[in-house]
Amino acid sequence: MLILECPYCGVKAEETELTAGGEAHLKRYGPGSSDDEFEGYLFTRENPMGVHFERWRHSNGCGKWFHAARSTTTLEVFGTYSAQTTEPPQEIKDKISARHPGWSWRDQS
Numbered sequence: 001m002l003i004l005e006c007p008y009c010g011v012k013a014e015e016t017e018l019t020a021g022g023e024a025h026l027k028r029y030g031p032g033s034s035d036d037e038f039e040g041y042l043f044t045r046e047n048p049m050g051v052h053f054e055r056w057r058h059s060n061g062c063g064k065w066f067h068a069a070r071s072t073t074t075l076e077v078f079g080t081y082s083a084q085t086t087e088p089p090q091e092i093k094d095k096i097s098a099r100h101p102g103w104s105w106r107d108q109s
């Protein structure tokens with residue numbers, strides 16, 4: 001079972017206490033963007049075998065949204081952090097790089 005620590009209240013919550021919110025760090029497109037950009041924002045998602053960044057809500061706890069970095073193959077959790085960030089904290093990126101040599105954060109902005 002997936003267990004994530006809520007970065008706000010510190011509770012180690014089981015997956016049943018959380019609500020999945022899909023991929024994190026999406027670049028949003030709005031008025032003035034091209035149809036292709038908006039279509040990509042609405043429908044295109046990564047589905048990696050490995051490191052993935054996701055949005056989760058502590059729905060049966062404090063109710064706040066946060067981000068989690070984890071491996072989709074091993075379910076190893078590299079860390080959780082505030083949803084009000086545009087990229088993972090350096091500490092989490094370092095932890096991922098240590099476990100997955102050659103991995104690097106992709107700039108989505």
Ligand SMILES: [Zn+2]
Nearest residue numbers: 006009058062
């Ligand atoms: Zn919480």
